[in-house]
Amino acid sequence: MSNSDLTQSEADKLINMPKYHQNEQKRYIYPDIGEITIRLLSIDEKEEFLLDIWKGKIALKSKYQTRGRKVFVLIRLDLNG
Numbered sequence: 001m002s003n004s005d006l007t008q009s010e011a012d013k014l015i016n017m018p019k020y021h022q023n024e025q026k027r028y029i030y031p032d033i034g035e036i037t038i039r040l041l042s043i044d045e046k047e048e049f050l051l052d053i054w055k056g057k058i059a060l061k062s063k064y065q066t067r068g069r070k071v072f073v074l075i076r077l078d079l080n081g
Helices: 008-016
Strands: 019-021 034-042 048-055 062-068 072-079
Touching: 008 062, 008 072
Parallel strands: none
Antiparallel strands: 019 034, 034 048, 048 062, 062 072
16 A cells, blocks of 8 residues: 555544634635635644535536545535435
């Protein structure tokens, strides 16, 4: 396993880790078409997460995913994809 791999145990730990949005005053608008990415931090601020929200041109086609360490997709939900 290389340093760029993530074990299932590490992924489970990241998935279950409490996360918060650093700037709670900032509001995001769900895109009509396109993508937004929201930065999340672990409570101890040692881990950064990215919450991607994507909506396609086809009606009701959407994707939600959480990435840990910027590149590892931890959880992904596709609707009508």
